[in-house]
Amino acid sequence: MTSNYQADHYVAPIDETPLLATDSVRTDQAPLSLWAEAWRKLRRRPLFIVSALLIVLLVVIALFPGLFTQVAPNDNCDLQFSDGAPTAGHPFGYTFQGCDVFSRVIHGTQASLSVGVLSVIFVLVIGVTLGALAGFFGGWLDAVIARLGDIFFALPLVLGALVITQLPFFKDNKSVWTVVMVIVLLAWPQMARITRGAVMEVRNADFVTAARSLGVSRMGSLLRHVLPNALAPIIVLATMELGVFIVAEATLSFLGIGLPGSVMSWGNDIAAAQPSLRTNPAVLLYPATALSITVLSFIMLGDALRDALDPKSRQR
Amino acid sequence: MIQYVLRRLLQVIPVFVGTTLLVYYMVFALPGDPIAALFGDRQPNPAVIAALRQQYHLDEPFWVQYGLFLKNLFTFNLGNDFTGQPIAATLGRVFPVTAMLAIEALVIQGVFGVAAGLFAGLRKGKLFDSTVLIASLVVIAIPTFVLGFVLQLVVGVQLGWAKPTVGSDASWGTLLLPAFVLGLVSFAYVLRLTRASVIENMNADYVRTATAKGLSRPRVVLAHILRNSMIPVATYLGANLGALMGGAIVTEGIFNVPGVGQKLYQAILRSEGPTIVAIVSVFVLIFVVANLLVDLLYAWLDPRIRYDK
Amino acid sequence: MKVPHMTTSKISVSEAGASDVKPLLEIRDLAISFATSGGEVQAVRNAHLTIMPGETVAIVGESGSGKSTTALAAIGLLPANGRVSGGQILLDGEDIAGAPEKRMIELRGNTIGMVPQDPMSNLNPVWKIGYQVRETLRANGRPDGPDDVARVLAEAGLPDAHRRAKQYPHEFSGGMRQRALIAIGLSCQPRLLIADEPTSALDVTVQRQILDHLDKMTTELGTSVLLITHDLGLAAERADKVVVMYRGNVVEAGPSLDLLRNPRHPYTQRLVASAPSLASRRIQVAKELGVESEDLLAPSEASPGAAFTGTTAQHRAQQGKDKPEEVLRVENLSKVFKLRSGIGRSADFTAVDSVSFGVKRGTTTAIVGESGSGKSTVAQMVLNLLPPTSGRIVFDGVDTATLNSREIFAFRRRVQPIFQDPYGSLDPMYNIFRTIEEPLRTHKVGNRASREKKVRELLDQVALPQSTMQRYPNELSGGQRQRVAVARALALDPEVIICDEAVSALDVLVQAQVLNLLADLQANLGLTYLFITHDLAVVRQIADHVCVMEKGRLVETGATDDVFDAPQQEYTKALLNAIPGASLMLPPEVATA
Secondary structure (H helix, E strand, O other): OOOOOOOOOEEOOOOOOOOOOOOOOOOOOOOOOHHHHHHHHHOOOHHHHHHHHHHHHHHHHHHOHHHOOOOOOOOOOOHHHOOOOOEOOEOOOEOOOOOEHHHHHHHHHHHHHHHHHHHHHHHHHHHHHHHHHHHHHOHHHHHHHHHHHHHHHOOOHHHHHHHHOOOHHHHHOOOHHHHHHHHHHHHHHHHHHHHHHHHHHHHOOHHHHHHHHOOOOHHHHHHHHHHHHHHHHHHHHHHHHHHHHHHHHHHHHHHOOOOOOOOOOHHHHHHHHHHHOOOOOHHHHHHHHHHHHHHHHHHHHHHHHHHHHOHHHOOO | OHHHHHHHHHHHHHHHHHHHHHHHHHHHHOOOOHHHHHHOOOOOOHHHHHHHHHHHOOOOOHHHHHHHHHHHHHOOOOOEOOOOOEHHHHHHHHHHHHHHHHHHHHHHHHHHHHHHHHHHHHOOOOHHHHHHHHHHHHHHHOOHHHHHHHHHHHHHHHOOOOOOOOOOOOOOOOOHHHHHHHHHHHHHHHHHHHHHHHHHHHOOHHHHHHHHOOOOHHHHHHHHHHHHHHHHHHHHHHHHHHHHHHHHHHHHHHHOOOOHHHHHHHHHHOOOHHHHHHHHHHHHHHHHHHHHHHHHHHHHHOHHHHHOO | OOOOOOOOOOOOHHHHOOOOOOOOEEEEEEEEEEEEOOEEEEEEEEEEEEEOOOOEEEEEOOOOOOHHHHHHHHOOOOOOOEEEEEEEEEEOOEEOOOOOHHHHHHHEOOOEEEEOOOOOOOOOOOOOHHHHHHHHHHHOOOOOOHHHHHHHHHHOOOOOHHHHOOOOHHHOOHHHHHHHHHHHHHOOOOOEEEEEOOOOOOOHHHHHHHHHHHHHHHHHHOOEEEEEEOOHHHHHHHOOEEEEEEOOEEEEEEEHHHHHHOOOOHHHHHHHHHOOOOOOOOHHHHHHOOOOHHHHHOOOOOOOOHHHOOOHHHHHHHHOOOOOOEEEEEEEEEEEEEEEOOOOOEEEEEEEEEEEEEEEOOOEEEEEOOOOOOHHHHHHHHOOOOOOOEEEEEEOOEEHHHOOHHHHHHHHHHEEEEOOOOOOOOOOOOOHHHHHHHHHHHOOOOOHHHHHHHHHHHHHHOOOOHHHHHOOHHHOOHHHHHHHHHHHHHOOOOOEEEEEOOOOOOOHHHHHHHHHHHHHHHHHHOOEEEEEEOOHHHHHHHOOEEEEEEOOEEEEEEEHHHHHHOOOOHHHHHHHHHOOOHHHOOOHHHHOO
């Protein structure tokens, strides 16, 4: 590797690249926690703003339907208006039974949101607890929880729900709670899997080992170090699942194994609108649109959160 | 590889036993008369009840009942429905229709989903990509049964491009619309997954090295970016088969497709407990076996898997 | 031809060489910028270098200096958001800076080859090695039969090439993968090979073999090499010319030895002074003789010479307690892991095999070894995080295996770790105050006010401004995070600190700073260090005693200077020989201009 060619010894003028102090601390910006950083990214995303506003609106509708319609959804049903076109005060027209569609859409919000929110809460409690324990402690606990999850995972949601709802208890007590129970029973393994994976990714991090060698107990390091760092995928999945569970409730109600007919819900209304689909599609389209917009809001929120919480996009 | 297959088989067995046990336990072993519960409010004739007791061996201890149930399942001895028809024979007749529907839906989500995802991923941030991203969110948000009704109404009734209901005339052509409805949500998921995977792989070191070797762009895209992006997609398609089955019930119900899902849908409407349990058990069996196959496909797609642990 | 001081003009090629030799690659006034969310960022400015046919030129710099970016531009592989914003890249006189992709595809492989940095991520995991070689040959229009593939692999030093070609990357060790990548890079006999840190992910002994082989092949083929490295010693040893880059600029360029012996730019001077592979003195000793730590980084100061080698122990004894007692004693320590090797079967893997050593209070003992030597497992056991299979760990006269949970809690106050990865060792959710306060709170030391006071003191001790308290780890650089980790380790006033590769992930200058900090703290607080590292050069800088481990066994132990000057075991000799630039180990007076 020798050549008779001889090179110059070149030195750049020092003022062109002045030496910086090695490794100086930046002091010009406000401190930025990961959550603050995610929030800064989020609030600039139109996807997040739109979905957050929609969700706030939906929550208000669910809590105070009376603010949006004065018409009681069931009392004023009159068969003379059956499948009637919109009139003043009844902007969406009438159902086959002659009920006010707008009022039913507004009042149906509560059932859908309650099922979604309650299911997600219970799925979080069960899935995160089992997933975190399995991922953190490993060994036989992991094996047992993983197999248990596999068993429920092998029952697809609609199929599993079909069997469960054949049980006398569920047949006799149809309500928001039975639907929530069915969904939670069949959907927790997904959350447990995600949590387990996220926890396993963090549990061997040096900062966890460092905490243990400081004298922090195993449970303490799980709660204070591992879980907070595994939260991002859990939050994203929970948000998306809120939308998915609302669809599940509507699908089950549509199949006649979800909410009882007495509970006002979009799924029930869509099922009831089926016979008059060709003559008066509006009856189906309004609750269907409400349902889709609700689900879209949560899916969009989840998507925006995923981007904002993505560790790969973090600055180091 | 053989090690891997054996290990997967060993893992599948407890899952299958556990799942069928769960299904069976819920229907037959909970307190109360299972036969009466299966019929709900209706009163079937005593001959049917006697046949059912015989079919499910309800006089035997639970484990024997369960064992015989499994044996019946594997020999497709699924008993009779309320009209006295053997369920297995009915299933045999309607199964090909559902298989056709599922294959069409799988092609729509697999082939078109991957192609669109690859296209979007390679053009990250461009107009096509942003449009597809938003559109896919909207598609995901629309429940299958809503989409089914809307397309039935618009494409079938108003535009008259396809038959709004399939009826007895099930063919690749008439099933296209239901298959589209069935596959569309997963199509959107596959698209997004492929896109994310393509974007990740595009920045992978081995892709840069492949380019540095002097390979042409199409070759780098196909042999390195796309090939590696198939791994998560295969996993998703396997896990998603369950959703496909659930969707088939809804879709076949809406479009009146004479398939397994429609039989199940009718059984639900008529509260035919035994038929429901039989069909769901067959579905679970298919799901577990299909996932095993996907696992093997996965091992073929990703050689690292075969050697792990 | 030696040019006198401070040449400010660009290299003028025509007058430099013989007139009939034309440069193969000439980079002129190259500027590269990246489009980021914060706008256009200049990564490289005014870069220039010349490579003659058959010559090896090294670009040396720290991370972020623009060295890799410059090299990638030469093969047209800048990331999607990067672009050449000025200057020329002349390959045989043809400007390829703005060449169309079609032309670049023609050039890649058979005119410009590349050997990338990380052997683990640069081979596609789903294709067999042979396939990945074959597609290279085919794309460049060369014969691509099985025999050709095997020949290419065999030339890169892979034995049994026919069988190896049928294996997947994950069946290869790191060194074998790197050989496969070298085979691919040279398979089409390119005229220029870009080698981007080709061995930085490998163990030193493997590194040496691979670099030797690469040298041999490129010499035989007459290939020019553009070598990118962070290691000045390695660059000087392997290249004819060295180009030093700093913050996107070329700050100095010249013949290797000349540049090393006679660095003129202040940055190069700093780099030469801090390069661990070139240093031959122990920081602590130097300091005791009145050399301040900052001066160790500044090359203008005269540094203590070889006269002080061998006096380490003496100084230690004077400075420490009169009678240095053994604070930590490891006896016949073994660790056996059960590995699953198929269904229901398991194999034993002995990670640590009957290791014994002692650590005297106030001294630094280094455990050095390559990957898989078991050194980190020893650290885990000493930290009481992993139970030994057999053997004893005696801390301050007590066998740690006999401690109950309350005593272990007390033990943790006295023995603290510092880990390798400055990105992984701090919880990203905790701000710096909470991070350093956590040990105090866990052990219920003081109240909130007194803890805050202590945190401030600790930050002072590790030379970080107190305002760092409010920051989060993601806002700090690697070196700063490592200082925070040191502060956390010091919070409970421990006696022993286990440094597991504590400086391995840092750039040389930052590494030197942290090593100096550790030396200062030892002098002031009488700390005892157990230093786990793969880097013998670092050992020389910081350790009093050294234990060399290979495959779980302790092969040699002794005072650092004895081991370095007169290694007894073959393995130790191989390790020492493998230090890049070891053969160039400069006498101190040369290292300073």
